[in-house]
Amino acid sequence: MVEISKQSRNLWVIALSLVFAAVMTIVPIPTWLELWRPDWVALVLVYWVIALPHRVGMVWAWTVGFLLDVLEGTLLGLNAIVLTMMAYIALTLYQRLRMFTPLQQSMTILMLVGTGQILVFWVQTATGRNTADNLVFVLSAVTSALLWPLIFVSLRFWRRSFRVN
Amino acid sequence: MLMFADSRFDYLGKVRYYTAAAVTPLHLMANLPSRISGSFGNFFQSRNEFEAANARLEEELLMLQFNLQKLAHLEAENRRLNELLKASSIVNEVAVRAQLLGESPDPFSKRLLINKGSNEGVYVGQPVLDAYGLMGQVVEVDPLTSWVLLITDPLHATPVQVNRNGVRAIAAGTPDSLHQLTLENVATTADVQVGDVLVTSGLGQRLPAGYPVGVVGSIVNDPGKSFATVHVTPTAQLDRSRNVLLLFSSPEPLPPPPLPETTVIAESEALVQAPTDVAAAPTNTPQAETVVVTEAANSAVPDTSESSGAAPADGAEGPRYFEGRE
Numbered sequence: 001m002v003e004i005s006k007q008s009r010n011l012w013v014i015a016l017s018l019v020f021a022a023v024m025t026i027v028p029i030p031t032w033l034e035l036w037r038p039d040w041v042a043l044v045l046v047y048w049v050i051a052l053p054h055r056v057g058m059v060w061a062w063t064v065g066f067l068l069d070v071l072e073g074t075l076l077g078l079n080a081i082v083l084t085m086m087a088y089i090a091l092t093l094y095q096r097l098r099m100f101t102p103l104q105q106s107m108t109i110l111m112l113v114g115t116g117q118i119l120v121f122w123v124q125t126a127t128g129r130n131t132a133d134n135l136v137f138v139l140s141a142v143t144s145a146l147l148w149p150l151i152f153v154s155l156r157f158w159r160r161s162f163r164v165n
Numbered sequence: 166m167l168m169f170a171d172s173r174f175d176y177l178g179k180v181r182y183y184t185a186a187a188v189t190p191l192h193l194m195a196n197l198p199s200r201i202s203g204s205f206g207n208f209f210q211s212r213n214e215f216e217a218a219n220a221r222l223e224e225e226l227l228m229l230q231f232n233l234q235k236l237a238h239l240e241a242e243n244r245r246l247n248e249l250l251k252a253s254s255i256v257n258e259v260a261v262r263a264q265l266l267g268e269s270p271d272p273f274s275k276r277l278l279i280n281k282g283s284n285e286g287v288y289v290g291q292p293v294l295d296a297y298g299l300m301g302q303v304v305e306v307d308p309l310t311s312w313v314l315l316i317t318d319p320l321h322a323t324p325v326q327v328n329r330n331g332v333r334a335i336a337a338g339t340p341d342s343l344h345q346l347t348l349e350n351v352a353t354t355a356d357v358q359v360g361d362v363l364v365t366s367g368l369g370q371r372l373p374a375g376y377p378v379g380v381v382g383s384i385v386n387d388p389g390k391s392f393a394t395v396h397v398t399p400t401a402q403l404d405r406s407r408n409v410l411l412l413f414s415s416p417e418p419l420p421p422p423p424l425p426e427t428t429v430i431a432e433s434e435a436l437v438q439a440p441t442d443v444a445a446a447p448t449n450t451p452q453a454e455t456v457v458v459t460e461a462a463n464s465a466v467p468d469t470s471e472s473s474g475a476a477p478a479d480g481a482e483g484p485r486y487f488e489g490r491e
Contacts, residue, residue: 019191026195026270031343031404034272070184071191072270073278073305073312130273131319131340137272 010164014056017044017155018064026071035136038144039113041068041079042086043151046112049090050097051159061087078123082116089115102149110145114138182283185307192266192278192310258373260294260410261285266310275315275343277301279409282309290371292412298377298400299323299365300409315403316378317343324368325378327361336363336378336397343403346379348395353386357395373414 021040029037041064048056065080072079089112090097097105117137124130158164261281269276281287283306291303293313301321305312316323317338323346326333332355336346351357361381367374379397386393 023191023195026192026267028196028199028267031272034270037270037272067184067188070181071188073276074271076181124273129320132273133340 009055010162011055013158013162013164014048014052014060017048017158018060021045022064022068022071025068035139036143037140038147039116039140041065042083042113042116043109043144043148044155045083045087046090046109047151047155049087050094051156052165053091053094055165056087057091058084058087075123075127075129078120082119085119086112086116102152105152106145106148109148110141113144114141117141182307186282186309189307189309196267259413261413263293263409263411265407265409269312273340274320275318275338275403276304277313277315277409278310279313279411280310281411282307282311284308286413287311287411292372292376292414294376294410294412295401295406295408296410297402298379299372300401300403300406302371303411313409315343316401317346317399317403322349323372323378324366325363326366327357327381328364328377329358329361330356332356333366333368334363334395344398345382346397346399348381348397349392351393351395353391353393355393357381357384357393359384362400363397373412 018041021044024040025037045056045061045064048060061083062080065083066077068074068079068083069076093108097108100108117140121130121132121137263279263281266278266280268278277293277300279293287303287306289303289306293300293302299316301313301315301318303311304314314321315338316336319338319340322335322337324333325336325348334348334351334355334357337349339345339347348357348363359381363378363381365372365374365376365378377400379399382396382398384393384395
């Protein structure tokens with residue numbers, strides 16, 4: 001057991017799932033669906049933070065966020081700071097989150113992703129990159145919350161089958 | 166938070182530049198599903214469909230080449246006339262095809278990612294077109310890819326003129342729709358009609374003159390407002406074009422745009438200006454403004470507005486703007 005935990009932590013599973021989430025974020029979808037696109041990276045990241053808080057933390061969050069910024073062509077560092085903030089909140093809450101029922105977890109995700117979206121909105125408005133005057137952008141937090149149980153179950157399956165630790 | 170400041174002041178350009186090259190494969194991966202479905206569609210298309218398409222395309226090619234014959238003649242004639250008028254030299258434009266890689270996942274910004282970057286000589290500010298009209302301009306260049314800001318993005322404004330009579334305006338993007346532009350500050354008396362074709366005016370020195378931008382869709386004259394509300398439908402197929410054209414008008418990147426006053430003078434004599442123009446520029450600035458105003462007021466007959474608008478200032482410079490536009 002000692003050998004396993006030392007040699008094969010299978011961290012590549014985490015990296016791969018995050019890359020997959022990033023790709024899902026930039027996959028072209030119809031314009032009317034764009035507003036509903038869940039925050040894939042945040043969902044996957046929060047899962048890994050809750051599951052392995054000693055492995056995945058704010059450094060992972062910042063790195064993934066930075067890559068996402070370049071991928072999306074957004075302000076450099078915007079997704080990085082938002083994901084870092086989400087990871088920080090998840091790190092402080094992970095013991096409670098593990099005890100929550102799926103519904104409670106979903107509600108927490110709704111709040112978490114919604115906060116992130118509002119932060120993104122603030123920064124974009126402050127830098128003149130967003131001229132929207134309503135709150136429709138939080139719709140993606142709703143889909144994220146709805147999708148959370150699915151993400152949770154499937155990622156738990158992958159974590160167990162690859163013994164990521 | 167340091168990152169924001171950095172990216173605002175553009176210190177991190179290089180970092181983004183090389184990281185973007187590294188993550189390009191992810192974009193290709195993201196596009197894989199649609200690409201595969203497209204090639205499957207091709208594979209299973211019947212021979213009959215291909216033959217029909219081929220026949221149709223041949224016919225189209227014939228018609229286009231027929232039009233091209235006349236175009237060569239017209240272009241030569243136009244060049245001769247311009248030389249007679251000592252107008253600016255004509256810029257040769259070469260289009261290079263690029264493919265769409267993706268679009269911005271941010272629902273509030275309208276940007277496209279294309280598969281040509283600085284390795285192919287793409288530069289910031291380069292105009293991007295499709296077969297039907299102006300699509301936008303390049304705003305960010307990475308080694309293998311670049312981002313194109315569409316003309317309908319709320320942050321983009323295109324200097325345009327009505328093809329019919331040369332009335333000038335600014336077509337700005339709207340936050341609501343991908344398929345709508347609005348003309349800003351158009352006087353209620355301006356001669357703009359529904360169905361008018363708008364082309365780029367070349368003002369601002371970024372975009373070349375004469376490319377179609379949109380068609381006026383609706384005009385609302387609200388008595389309570391000082392300007393008319395004019396909605397424009399872009400002619401380019403902003404959501405359908407998979408192939409776009411990058412316009413190379415000069416081998417080297419443009420110099421940074423000059424002061425706003427002088428850009429007014431630059432007009433449609435897009436890139437190359439005779440030395441006399443540069444010398445005359447500062448003195449002429451107010452004149453150009455008056456031309457805009459008078460033209461908007463009595464623009465039904467462009468010839469009369471030309472003479473009346475240009476008369477107060479020196480007459481030698483006046484007509485040139487109108488020649489450049491028509």
